[in-house]
């Protein structure tokens with residue numbers, strides 16, 4: 001199936017090497033762009049992190065999301081969080097460290113990292129459209145204890161464009177899980193972010209090292225160029241749309 005501009009495949013200028021994808025077999029997977037990680041008062045901040053570090057990923061993701069929606073590329077959003085009774089939250093996860101608020105405690109955006117609470121929801125800029133798939137996951141990886149693999153297989157997806165937060169935690173874990181299951185993963189470098197810039201950089205290096213041991217890395221401009229080979233200038237990340 002060709003995309004809206006008539007291109008059924010695209011070559012992304014990526015590291016460690018260019019990669020050609022069939023858009024009809026590709027999904028954009030946006031990891032955990034939730035208020036709990038992105039905004040003050042949520043899970044990320046209760047752990048002592050500077051949440052402003054993650055804001056830089058929003059515009060690049062937004063540009064690729066618009067391109068995916070325009071061209072019929074499948075879009076999947078994930079959300080990390082737990083059931084209100086915490087039955088899916090291992091004690092080791094709840095008890096670790098010395099956060100100001102633990103998972104399940106009441107915070108300014110509702111109970112920390114609990115499904116259905118305001119903080120658990122996706123930020124307005126990237127809010128899922130009706131019909132887009134949302135995977136609720138209790139772990140770091142989007143494949144653990146979810147139906148993601150079956151969902152991708154049902155839709156004939158072989159390639160994942162992966163972005164979101166945080167680079168070294170949920171993005172890396174998901175990419176590693178996907179790689180073991182045979183998916184080609186292209187991680188969108190400027191569409192990921194970490195509370196620790198050095199972990200972001202190393203997280204991307206770990207993916208593309210050794211001939212792309214877990215996948216490929218490309219920036220949003222390269223992904224847009226591959227989706228819209230003749231109209232990229234008007235769709236560059238950050239351009240108002």
Ligand code: C5J
Pocket residue numbers: 031032037080140165166167169170171
């Ligand atoms: C974390 C995530 N960092 N989405 N979750 O706990 O990366």
